[in-house]
Amino acid sequence: MTTSTIQVMYFSPTGTTRHVVCGLATALADKMGGSTEVGQMDFTLPVARKEAVSFGSQDLVVFGVPVYAGRVPNVLLTYLDTIKGRGARAVPVVLFGNRHYDDALVELADILEAKGFSIVAGGAFVGEHSFSKTLGKGRPDGKDNDLVADFADKIATKLSGTAPASPVPLKGHRPYRPYYKPRNPDGVPVDIRKVVPKTSADCTDCKLCVTVCPMGSIDTEDVSKVNGICIKCGACVKACPVQAKYYDDENYLRHKHELEVGFADRKEPEFFV
Numbered sequence: 001m002t003t004s005t006i007q008v009m010y011f012s013p014t015g016t017t018r019h020v021v022c023g024l025a026t027a028l029a030d031k032m033g034g035s036t037e038v039g040q041m042d043f044t045l046p047v048a049r050k051e052a053v054s055f056g057s058q059d060l061v062v063f064g065v066p067v068y069a070g071r072v073p074n075v076l077l078t079y080l081d082t083i084k085g086r087g088a089r090a091v092p093v094v095l096f097g098n099r100h101y102d103d104a105l106v107e108l109a110d111i112l113e114a115k116g117f118s119i120v121a122g123g124a125f126v127g128e129h130s131f132s133k134t135l136g137k138g139r140p141d142g143k144d145n146d147l148v149a150d151f152a153d154k155i156a157t158k159l160s161g162t163a164p165a166s167p168v169p170l171k172g173h174r175p176y177r178p179y180y181k182p183r184n185p186d187g188v189p190v191d192i193r194k195v196v197p198k199t200s201a202d203c204t205d206c207k208l209c210v211t212v213c214p215m216g217s218i219d220t221e222d223v224s225k226v227n228g229i230c231i232k233c234g235a236c237v238k239a240c241p242v243q244a245k246y247y248d249d250e251n252y253l254r255h256k257h258e259l260e261v262g263f264a265d266r267k268e269p270e271f272f273v
């Protein structure tokens with residue numbers, strides 16, 4: 001089977017997933033020859049998730065999502081169910097914030113397989129944590145980029161071979177473990193789903209937060225209002241040019257601190273071909 005098109009498809013509120021999957025797709029196109037085109041489908045914003053997407057057997061799709069609570073972000077499940085693979089090959093890629101990717105990679109691979117893709121490889125890479133400016137700071141970095149290139153090499157070699165495709169031994173548990181939950185000091189799980197960002201007096205009302213919110217939840221007239229769901233993705237906090245967006249919820253801040261302290265040691269990407 002020849003590949004005429006590489007498609008890169010991703011959800012990436014703070015850009016680390018985009019960085020890795022676009023780097024991987026470009027490196028793959030390079031290795032697979034001059035006539036390979038790269039198409040981009042960014043489904044981070046709500047408007048992009050209104051479009052129906054389908055592929056065909058000539059496509060190789062590099063598909064990326066961040067890891068949320070050890071899993072594929074559950075707010076995406078309905079949308080992912082609308083995508084049609086129609087025999088395309090896929091490389092699922094998950095980005096995690098230096099804690100762990102748990103079962104997100106196998107879950108993403110299973111979703112894609114159920115939608116008609118065949119899985120040729122999969123990878124878990126590290127990105128700066130959405131909650132933090134210190135956990136996974138600056139990731140993906142040069143060393144990660146080298147591993148992306150190495151991953152592309154191995155995929156290209158596999159695809160140029162004549163051996164029949166064998167199942168890819170991705171790491172993760174089936175059935176998937178429950179969503180990872182923050183806990184209070186007594187070890188009891190706490191629910192931070194209703195927590196929303198605050199807006200400080202430094203806000204200049206530039207509306208950038210409105211345009212980057214992947215849930216379309218920030219009120220255009222009054223940017224301090226959150227009208228819909230907040231997934232704590234960090235898009236508004238990290239994009240704000242004057243650092244006016246912040247969280248002050250006690251449980252959120254404790255969880256963030258525990259992650260920063262408990263998972264400070266550098267984790268490395270893992271990939272499977």
Ligand SMILES: Cc1cc2nc3c(=O)[nH]c(=O)nc-3n(C[C@H](O)[C@H](O)[C@H](O)COP(=O)(O)O)c2cc1C
Binds near residue numbers: 017
């Ligand atoms: C709600 C939420 C849950 C997260 N859960 C995890 C997790 O379980 N493990 C982990 O290592 N990182 C976790 N992260 C961090 C993101 O996976 C990581 O920062 C990723 O690089 C963000 O991708 P993006 O830059 O494309 O938005 C979580 C982030 C959010 C917003």
